[in-house]
Amino acid sequence: METVSLKLKKLSKISIIPRWMIFCFDLGLVNVAFFLAVLIRYDFSTLSVEFPVLSNAWILINAFGIFLFLLFRTYAGIIRFSGVQDALRIFFVAFFLDSGLALLNYFVIAYSGFAVIGYSIIIIHGLLSFVLLTAYRLLVKYMFVYLSSVKGISKRVVIYGAGDVGISTKRALEHDLNEKITIVAFVDDDLRKANKRIDGVRIEYADKLPALLQSQDIDELIIATLRLPADKKNHIVDICLSNKVSVFTIPPLKKWINGQFQARQLQNVKIEDLLDRDPIMIYNDIVGEQIKGKNILITGGAGSIGSEIVRQCLQYKPKQILIVDTAESALHDLELELLDKNFIAFKPVLASVCNLQRMEAIFQQYQPAVIYHAAAYKHVPMMEHHPVEAILTNVKGSKMIADLAVKYGAERMVMVSTDKAVNPTNVMGASKRIAEIYVQSYFRHLQAGGTQTKFITTRFGNVLGSNGSVIPRFKKQIEAGGPVTVTHPEITRYFMTIPEACQLVLEAGAMGEGGEVFVFDMGKSVKIVDLAKKMIQLSGFVPDKDIKIEFTGLRPGEKLYEELLTKNENTIPTYHEKILIAKTRVYDFNEIQTQISQLIQLAESHAGFDVIVQEMKVLVPEFISKNSAFEQLDKDRGSLKAV
Numbered sequence: 170m171e172t173v174s175l176k177l178k179k180l181s182k183i184s185i186i187p188r189w190m191i192f193c194f195d196l197g198l199v200n201v202a203f204f205l206a207v208l209i210r211y212d213f214s215t216l217s218v219e220f221p222v223l224s225n226a227w228i229l230i231n232a233f234g235i236f237l238f239l240l241f242r243t244y245a246g247i248i249r250f251s252g253v254q255d256a257l258r259i260f261f262v263a264f265f266l267d268s269g270l271a272l273l274n275y276f277v278i279a280y281s282g283f284a285v286i287g288y289s290i291i292i293i294h295g296l297l298s299f300v301l302l303t304a305y306r307l308l309v310k311y312m313f314v315y316l317s318s319v320k321g322i323s324k325r326v327v328i329y330g331a332g333d334v335g336i337s338t339k340r341a342l343e344h345d346l347n348e349k350i351t352i353v354a355f356v357d358d359d360l361r362k363a364n365k366r367i368d369g370v371r372i373e374y375a376d377k378l379p380a381l382l383q384s385q386d387i388d389e390l391i392i393a394t395l396r397l398p399a400d401k402k403n404h405i406v407d408i409c410l411s412n413k414v415s416v417f418t419i420p421p422l423k424k425w426i427n428g429q430f431q432a433r434q435l436q437n438v439k440i441e442d443l444l445d446r447d448p449i450m451i452y453n454d455i456v457g458e459q460i461k462g463k464n465i466l467i468t469g470g471a472g473s474i475g476s477e478i479v480r481q482c483l484q485y486k487p488k489q490i491l492i493v494d495t496a497e498s499a500l501h502d503l504e505l506e507l508l509d510k511n512f513i514a515f516k517p518v519l520a521s522v523c524n525l526q527r528m529e530a531i532f533q534q535y536q537p538a539v540i541y542h543a544a545a546y547k548h549v550p551m552m553e554h555h556p557v558e559a560i561l562t563n564v565k566g567s568k569m570i571a572d573l574a575v576k577y578g579a580e581r582m583v584m585v586s587t588d589k590a591v592n593p594t595n596v597m598g599a600s601k602r603i604a605e606i607y608v609q610s611y612f613r614h615l616q617a618g619g620t621q622t623k624f625i626t627t628r629f630g631n632v633l634g635s636n637g638s639v640i641p642r643f644k645k646q647i648e649a650g651g652p653v654t655v656t657h658p659e660i661t662r663y664f665m666t667i668p669e670a671c672q673l674v675l676e677a678g679a680m681g682e683g684g685e686v687f688v689f690d691m692g693k694s695v696k697i698v699d700l701a702k703k704m705i706q707l708s709g710f711v712p713d714k715d716i717k718i719e720f721t722g723l724r725p726g727e728k729l730y731e732e733l734l735t736k737n738e739n740t741i742p743t744y745h746e747k748i749l750i751a752k753t754r755v756y757d758f759n760e761i762q763t764q765i766s767q768l769i770q771l772a773e774s775h776a777g778f779d780v781i782v783q784e785m786k787v788l789v790p791e792f793i794s795k796n797s798a799f800e801q802l803d804k805d806r807g808s809l810k811a812v
Contacts, residue, residue, distance in 0.1 A: 192238060194305070195234075195238055195302060196231065196234055196235065196238065198298070198301045198302055198305065199230060199231075199234045199266070199298050199302075200227070200230070200231070201297075201301065202294050202297035202298040202301055203226075203227060203230050203290075203294050205293075205297055206290045206293035206294040206297055207290060209293055210287060210289050210290050210293060226270070226286035226290075229270060229273065230266070230270065230294070233265075233266050233269050233270065234262075234266055237261075237262045237265055237266055238262060241258045241261055241262050242258070255306060256303055256306075259299060259302045259303055259306075260299055262298075262302075263295050263296075263298040263299040263302070264295065266295070266298065267291045267292070267294055267295035267298075270286060270291050270294075271288065271291050274286055274288065274291070324349065324350045324351070324388040324389055325350075325351050325353050325385060325386055325387050325388045325389075326342065326350050326351065326352055326353060326387070326388065326389045326390070326391060327352075327353055327354050327355075327356055327378075327381065327382070327385075327387050327389070327390045327391070327414075328352060328354075328355050328356070328390075328391050328393050329355075329356045329357075329375075329378075329390055329391065329392045329393060329394065329405060330355070330356075330357060330392065330393040330394035330397075331355040331356070331357040331359070331362050331367060331372045332357075332393075332394065334393045334394055334395060334419065335355055335357075335367075335393040335394065336367060336368075337393075338391055338393040338419060339352050339355075339367070339368065339370065342391075352370050353370075353381075353385050353387060354370060354371050354372070354373050354381060354385070355367060355370055355371070355372040355373065356372070356373050356374075356375055356377075356378050356381065356390075357372055357373075357374070357375060358374075358375045358401075360374055378405070378408055379408050379412070382408065382409065382412040382414050383412060387412070387414050388414065388415065389414065389415045389416075389417060390405070390409050390414050390415070390416050390417070391416075391417045391418070391419070392405065392416065392417070392418045392419070392438070393419055395419075399443060402438075402443060403443050406438055406443060406703075406707070410706045410707070415709070416438040416707070417438065418438050438707055439707070440640060440700065440703060440704045440707060443703065455676070455679045455680065456485060456675045456676060456678075456679045457485045457486075458679070459539055459580075459581070459675075459678065459679045460482055460485040460486075460487050460539065460675075461485050461486050461487065462486065462487065462488050463487055463488055463537075463538040463539060463580075464487070464488050464489050464490075464491065464535050464536060464537045464538055465482055465487045465489070465490045465491065465537060465538070465539050465540075465541070466490075466491045466493065466531070466532075466535070466537035466539070466540045466541070466579075467479055467482070467490060467491065467492055467493065467540075467541045467543065468493045468494070468522050468540070468541070468542050468543055468544035468566075468570060469493070469494055469522075469542075469543035469544030469545060469585075470490075470491075470492030470493055470494050470500070470503070470517075470543070471492065471494035471496050471499035471500040471502075471503050471517075472494065472496070472499070472543060472544075473632065473667055474543045474585055474632065474667065474670060474671060474674075475492075475494065475541070475543040475544070476499075476503050477667045477668060477670075477671040478541050478543060478671045478674060478675070479492055479503065479507070479515065480507075481668075481671055481672065481675060482541075482675070483507070483512050483514065483515065486514070487514055488514065489514050489515065489516060489535070490514060490515040490516070491515075491516050491518050491531065491535055491537060492504075492515055492516065492517045492518060493518045493520050493522065493528075493531070493544070494517075494518075494519070494520075494544070495519065495520070495521050497519060500517045500519060501517075503517070504517045518531060521566075522542075522544045522562065522566035522567075522569060522570055523561050523562055523565055523566050523569070525569055528569060528570070528573060529573060532573045532574075532576070532577040533577065536577055536578070537574075537577075537579055538579060538580045539579065539580055539581055539582075539583070539678070540570060540574055540579055540581070540582040540583065541583050541585070541674065541678065542567060542570050542582060542583065542584045542585060543585040544562065544566060545562060545563050545566075545567075545585070545601065546558060546559055546562050546563055546597065546600075547587070547597060548597070549589065549595045549597050549598070549724065549725070549726045549727055550724045550725050550726065550727070551597075552595065552596045552597035552600070552726075553595055553596050553597070553725040553726045553797055553798075553799075554725070556596045556600075556772075556778050556781050556782055556785075557772045557775060557778075557781065559596050559597055559600040560600060560768060560769060560771075560772035560781060560785075561769070561772050561773070563597070563600035563601055563603075563604055564600050564603050564604055564607070564765065564768065564769060564772075565769045565772070567584060567604035567607065567608065568604070568607055568765065568769070570582065571584075571607065571608050571611055571624060574622050574624075575611075575615065575620055575622045578621075578622070579622050580621070580622065580623065581622065581623040581624070581625060581678065581681070581683075582608070582622065582623070582624050582625070583625045583626075583627060583674060583677070583678035583681070584604065584605070584608055584624070584625070584626045584627070585627055585674060586601050586602075586604070586605050586626050586627060586628045586686075587601050587628065587629070587630070588628060588629060588630040588663065588691075588731045589601065589728075589731070590602035590605055590628065591628070591731075592791050592793075593789060593791070593792045593793075594726055594727070594728050594792075594793060594794060594795040594796075594797075595725070595726025595727070595794070595795070595797065596726065596782060596785070596799075597726070598726075598792075599785045599786075599788075599789050599792040600785070602789050602792070603765060603768070603785065603788050603789060605626050605628075605686060605753075606756055606761055606765075606788070606789075607761060607762075607765055608624040608626060609624065609626065609684050609686065609753065609756070610755075610756040610757070610758040610761045610762075611624060611758060611762075612624040612683045612684040613684055613755070613758065614758035614759075616683070616684075623681060623682065623683035623684075624683055624684060625677060625678050625681030625683065625684075625685055625687065626685065626686045626687065627673065627674050627677050627678070627686075627687045627689070628686055628687065628688050628689070628751070629663075629665060629670055629673070629688075629689040629691060630662065630663035630664065630665065630691050630731055631662050631663060631664050631665070631731075632664070632665050632666065632667045632670050633664050633665065633666050633667065639662070639697060639700070640700075640704070643700070643701055643704050644704070647704060647705060647708050647710070647716055650716070651715075651716035651717050651718075652716065652717040652718065652719040653701045653704075653705065653716060653717070653718050653719070654718075654719050654720075654721045655697050655698050655701055655718060655719070655720055655721070656697075656720065656721055656722060656723050656724055656727060657697075657720060657722070657723050657729060658698050658720055659696070659729055660696070660697045660698075660723070660727075660729050660730075661694040661695060661696050661697065661729070661730055661731070662694060662695055662697060662731055663691035663692065663694050663695070663731055664691070664692075664695055665689070665691060665692075670689070673687075673689050673745075673747060673748060676745055676748060677689075677748050680743060680744070680745070680748070685750050685751075686750065686751040686753050687743075687748055687749070687750060687751070688740060688748075688749045688750070688751045689747060689748060689749075690746070690747040690748070690749070694730070694731070698718065701718055702718070705718075722796075723795070723796045724796065725796055725797045725798070726794065726795065726796065726797050727795070727796060728795065740752065761788075764784075764787065764788050765788070767784065768781070768784045768785065768788065771784060778799075779799070779802060782794075782799045782802060783802050786802060786803070
């Protein structure tokens, strides 16, 4: 004998009733309403009913009913997803059905003096038809809700956000045939909505979320609001993780399918969502003036930062964007992406910024007005082992692009630098600082000669999701079952999203008058071990139980804490609250040019690494190596000073 639970499970698997059955049932209810109306009219005394007379009315009701059901397609919807639109269709059917009967009755009376049907019956029938047709749909709807709520059959879900997006999310989930879910409650920050209901679902105030998750055995929480501050989102996620509740979010409105949210678009909350900050406002008119109708050159254009600069620049309708990169596959992928988006104002160029003849040919042919220089080697440990490549790409490449920008009359060059250039402890950071020094001193030198090319430097920290960054690495380690490796328990980093960083690059590049080093507001630094723990939890695991965290020691050249300014630098505010100007040391260009040329010659001649790095330390006195083979050079330098 089947158990009640098994029977309920079988019932819950009923999907969609055929349309012809709904049509027949609707018509049957109209007939039931007719006979009830007759009985009510005659006080439930069948002796008083004139059945032969009413038979004509019964035929008319069925004829009108069939016509109106077909016209308004009341049978076309899925009963358990009935809503306001379905109720309106039923209302119109009942209204026009009985209005038609009343109108016909009027003409029959006028012609023959006899009524086909009493007006009281018509009115009662109209009311009963609407009530019965609506009631049975609600009954079916809530029956399915109940069946879905039976423990072991459905997931119990809370929706955070009782606005339009939250309601859309609820309805999308209810229409999803692949998942059995029960919407237990809405949760909202607006106290005015508390204790009210939406579609029969109660709204709870946000402060009650912990108690709600514990008392109602919640499986999932869906964040269904598009404007939730990162700190609030973090708080919600922490509450859910502590109660072993999975957290999902919905995509931005622009990614909804045909303007409608679909249940399959639900996404797991990603660590990037929790590190994200309030959207940055950029002054599009200013940026647009710098880009519209001009040839734009973007070096490193297929990389994480460069490719996003390309995407954002294309929105301002340039004449053409030259995308220069040495990464063939990445350049090809970007080309296909842009073509798929119907962008045509671009040209991929496979070339190295270290190849003077190739780059000069590009400048000569296209005469770029604005240059975004994002090409660079950026991985600290790798450059610590390959200082020659760091010099050739990060220093020589930047110098060449700057020289060509002046030679071919570019309006401005915007160089993308890094926080690792501040008090550098590694070769990579020092090489970027040398590039900064060159373009700054070059601009001041050019000013005296009346040259119009402006050089602007932008400096910021780590970007979320960039190639080789810590977050993609942690994801791979978690997917592999761990361990997740962190270099040091106290290490911290600043993070920005790639779009945010690139927006600020464009804004700073547009506002710069030349010679500035723009520093971006990076927000609060993040402890990397906390980042690792949160990512493990978001993946459904317990840190140090399911997935181990191992400390491997600082890598060559790695800092515990990143800086955006040296001890001797301070900042000047700009009109944009996220962008500051660093007051940096002024260098003599002729002296710097000589020193940098010597450094490049050493790299090109493949001199010893110690010799090259020693020359870098002369150029950048604050360059103190850490956790590196080059630490001995600082000790030797200290000994010489003491003598």
